[in-house]
Amino acid sequence: MAAPICNVYVGAxxxxxxxxxxxxxxxxxLNSVENADKSKEIVSLxxxxxxxxxxxxxxxxxxxxxxxxxGSQNTNEISFDAGEGKLRNVVKIxxxxxxxxxxxxxxxxxxxxxxxxxxxxxxxxxxxxxxxDTTQFVTGGKENELKLWDVERELTPIFTTKNVRxxxxxxxxxxxxxxxxxxxxxxxxxxxxxHHQIRVYDPKVQRRPVLDFEFDEYPITALCLHSSDDNxxxxxxxxxxxxxxxxRTGKVVNLFKGFAGGIRDIxxxxxxxxxxxxxxxxxxxxxxxxxxxxxxxFYLKSRLNCxxxxxxxxxxxxxxxxxxLIGGNVTVKNELTSDGEDDVWDQLKTVSTKTKRKHQTEDLxxxxxxxxxxxxxxxxxxxxxxxxxxxxxxxxxKKINS
Amino acid sequence: MEGPxxxxxxxxxxPKRNISSIKNKILRNEAYRKLKMEKRKAQMQERKKxxxxxxxxxxxxxxxxxxxxxxNMRVFDETMVNPQDTEVMIDEAQDEMSSYFxxxxxxxxLITTCDRPCSRTNKFCxxxxxxxxxxxxxxxxxxxxxxxxPQALSRDFTDLIVINEDRKEPNGLVMSHLPDGPTAxxxxxxxxxxxxxxxxxxxxxxxxxxxxxxxxxxxxxxVGRMLASLFHHDPQFxxxxxxxxxxxxxxxxxxxxxxxxxxxxxxxxxxxxxxFTLKLxxxxxxxxxSKFGEYEWVHKRxxxxxxxxxxxx
Numbered sequence: 183m184a185a186p187i188c189n190v191y192v193g194a195x196x197x198x199x200x201x202x203x204x205x206x207x208x209x210x211x212l213n214s215v216e217n218a219d220k221s222k223e224i225v226s227l228x229x230x231x232x233x234x235x236x237x238x239x240x241x242x243x244x245x246x247x248x249x250x251x252x253g254s255q256n257t258n259e260i261s262f263d264a265g266e267g268k269l270r271n272v273v274k275i276x277x278x279x280x281x282x283x284x285x286x287x288x289x290x291x292x293x294x295x296x297x298x299x300x301x302x303x304x305x306x307x308x309x310x311x312x313x314x315d316t317t318q319f320v321t322g323g324k325e326n327e328l329k330l331w332d333v334e335r336e337l338t339p340i341f342t343t344k345n346v347r348x349x350x351x352x353x354x355x356x357x358x359x360x361x362x363x364x365x366x367x368x369x370x371x372x373x374x375x376x377h378h379q380i381r382v383y384d385p386k387v388q389r390r391p392v393l394d395f396e397f398d399e400y401p402i403t404a405l406c407l408h409s410s411d412d413n414x415x416x417x418x419x420x421x422x423x424x425x426x427x428x429x430r431t432g433k434v435v436n437l438f439k440g441f442a443g444g445i446r447d448i449x450x451x452x453x454x455x456x457x458x459x460x461x462x463x464x465x466x467x468x469x470x471x472x473x474x475x476x477x478x479x480f481y482l483k484s485r486l487n488c489x490x491x492x493x494x495x496x497x498x499x500x501x502x503x504x505x506x507l508i509g510g511n512v513t514v515k516n517e518l519t520s521d522g523e524d525d526v527w528d529q530l531k532t533v534s535t536k537t538k539r540k541h542q543t544e545d546l547x548x549x550x551x552x553x554x555x556x557x558x559x560x561x562x563x564x565x566x567x568x569x570x571x572x573x574x575x576x577x578x579x580k581k582i583n584s
Numbered sequence: 585m586e587g588p589x590x591x592x593x594x595x596x597x598x599p600k601r602n603i604s605s606i607k608n609k610i611l612r613n614e615a616y617r618k619l620k621m622e623k624r625k626a627q628m629q630e631r632k633k634x635x636x637x638x639x640x641x642x643x644x645x646x647x648x649x650x651x652x653x654x655x656n657m658r659v660f661d662e663t664m665v666n667p668q669d670t671e672v673m674i675d676e677a678q679d680e681m682s683s684y685f686x687x688x689x690x691x692x693x694l695i696t697t698c699d700r701p702c703s704r705t706n707k708f709c710x711x712x713x714x715x716x717x718x719x720x721x722x723x724x725x726x727x728x729x730x731x732x733x734p735q736a737l738s739r740d741f742t743d744l745i746v747i748n749e750d751r752k753e754p755n756g757l758v759m760s761h762l763p764d765g766p767t768a769x770x771x772x773x774x775x776x777x778x779x780x781x782x783x784x785x786x787x788x789x790x791x792x793x794x795x796x797x798x799x800x801x802x803x804x805x806x807v808g809r810m811l812a813s814l815f816h817h818d819p820q821f822x823x824x825x826x827x828x829x830x831x832x833x834x835x836x837x838x839x840x841x842x843x844x845x846x847x848x849x850x851x852x853x854x855x856x857x858x859x860f861t862l863k864l865x866x867x868x869x870x871x872x873x874s875k876f877g878e879y880e881w882v883h884k885r886x887x888x889x890x891x892x893x894x895x896x897x
Contacts, residue, residue: 422884462881
């Protein structure tokens, strides 16, 4: 049985992996619905390699599922003894597995053996590898500063951030890292926090954030780099507010609409101007990054945790959209150029339908008839009037004479 | 030139004088009365005729027209739950309220208010305690809800209800299911206490039956399950007490009745307890945490209210 072709994969709280073909607007559960179990909640989703044939699915109960999406749809299950607490992330990099748990231990596995182990601190929320240089990864959490680690060095991180200065009441600002992304063209890190801040770190400059600003007033739960612009990030919070933010100024560029519940994950497509988001309202939404229009939405029946997009998006409606856009421009131009009233009337004529034309012609014929009649009657009237006027004149003359 | 027939036609085609153009008030009133009577007569005749036709045609008669209402013209909602849907069933079987529906826990409810409640709120709380079995009222004493929750947990409470007020009038209800959510925030309106209801009956101590109407979407299901889990599994039918949560256009009407069997055919209702209306503002995952909690659904007024015929519950 061939695997269904999908371009978006979504992991749900019930442990179901959902494959969605966005253009055809259909979706399927890739694992059986009967075995859905909340203890097997999907917590992380990632591609095993760049060819995008295998998905690495992390489950809450410290197991990883490797779903082969080509041809034979077989899944391998690997269970890890990753440590205490809920699993946070599983990543497969060159036949090695990196696991992280809530209690803070990050482990590197080769086969069944632990090669390396890091202690990233309590209440871990984030564990993410650098897409440019996979030997680097970053961790952070609640009261757990952002740390950049090297795979080779186990004991100390390469770079540890420092909390921002005390606030204007000289009180310590709490730390709660909920998401990190690596910039594509620099070493910068962008993080979001549970205290609705967005921070930009530059390891080359200082340990404190280079930039620090706020978005809305609820914890930010999802963060993703804009697909084309490195200075823009897309963020989403627990209240269902998602927007793109300019990292240079801290200003909101776009706000996306249509959310009813908290957002759990956001992914921007690598090449297309498209952003997919999912969350507690059980909807997968696909927005256009530039126009912020809601392109697709899918009700997927379970609370959704994470998304993965495939590189080949195959947008068929690109041409149609372009045509529409061009058409819109043309009409606008027409409106701009048509200053005289005559042009407007000309346009109206072309628009009218056949039935209307019939009606119009009938009307015209009637009008002509009535005109002719009117002319005839007018003539008569004018004749009679002229006669009467002559008479009146005569009488007047008579009066004058008398 | 013109024939007499044409003139007659022209006379017919002239519309009747508009009544409002009559200047004399008495005449105008008289004319209006006449017009109204004529209209009514025509209507009655039409109705009679239709009835007769329907009787003559017997079974072949065209079906009675159903009036269009906002509810039956409801905008299609894809989250409407199909009872055969295994995914939703499994999801619900494992949710936070599942322990109640598996009969593992007995409901025990803590009712409290905002700080310094006024007398009306207190009265309402007492009536709520009488209508929900196994519930207790605690004075808030200025405690934070986040501090109350662990205390309530240690005393085996399964639900927490908080009544909020504004200008001495109860206007909000927060309902939190323990131990791990969800939390619903309702707007409370049109409250009538049993003392304000005409000929209200006296409440008995029996466990009531619960009726939940029209909770059909996925969100409605979760809210309905929350409301159902406030009451004991097994009602005492001898008490003939019924508590109704009726959802209509997203407003949840709470009514409390006792039914009486007048004779073998007739059943009468006696309204008992408080009467109020709830409207869902938000549903939050986890116990009460308005700052850091994750919301499953938030009512966003201008963004969501696109159509009068769109409902969420």
